[in-house]
Amino acid sequence: MLKYFNLTLLILFPLAWFAPLLRAGLLPLFGLSEITVISGLQSLWESDVILALAVTFFAIFAPYLKTLGLALIHFGLLRRKVLPVLHILGKLAMADVFLIALYIVIIKGIGIGKVETAWGLYFFTGCILASLVISVLTEKKKAPGKDAS
Numbered sequence: 001m002l003k004y005f006n007l008t009l010l011i012l013f014p015l016a017w018f019a020p021l022l023r024a025g026l027l028p029l030f031g032l033s034e035i036t037v038i039s040g041l042q043s044l045w046e047s048d049v050i051l052a053l054a055v056t057f058f059a060i061f062a063p064y065l066k067t068l069g070l071a072l073i074h075f076g077l078l079r080r081k082v083l084p085v086l087h088i089l090g091k092l093a094m095a096d097v098f099l100i101a102l103y104i105v106i107i108k109g110i111g112i113g114k115v116e117t118a119w120g121l122y123f124f125t126g127c128i129l130a131s132l133v134i135s136v137l138t139e140k141k142k143a144p145g146k147d148a149s
Helices: 002-018 037-047 049-074 080-110 119-140
Strands: 022-025 033-035 114-117
Touching (some): 002 037, 002 049, 002 119, 022 080, 033 037, 037 049, 049 080, 080 119
Antiparallel strands (some): 022 033
């Protein structure tokens, strides 16, 4: 059953990338723009390529590679010895959620504009946390026909 929960993340992660993470605007009189992972990355690529590379890795590649790696383990196509590497990818993916939260706190603290969290932030965070739980449960589960490899 664990492997099917993991496979659903292969669908949920791309949905989370397009879900609104937050709504931001410069002044309360104007409407708020919704920011998604993808729209945020598009803006970053135009202004700061180094940061864009880091966020692209944290938000897209790390969680997706981890989910693919776990799927390969679940279906016996990859050795369980790579689980520590997958744990690191999961922690890097969680770093992106912390970065987003930090940006929200900083922007709210400065008081220049208005920022509201949106449902996509919770959705994306939930996907990351579900991936971490699946990873921990996969590690605790013994490989079929083996002791604890």
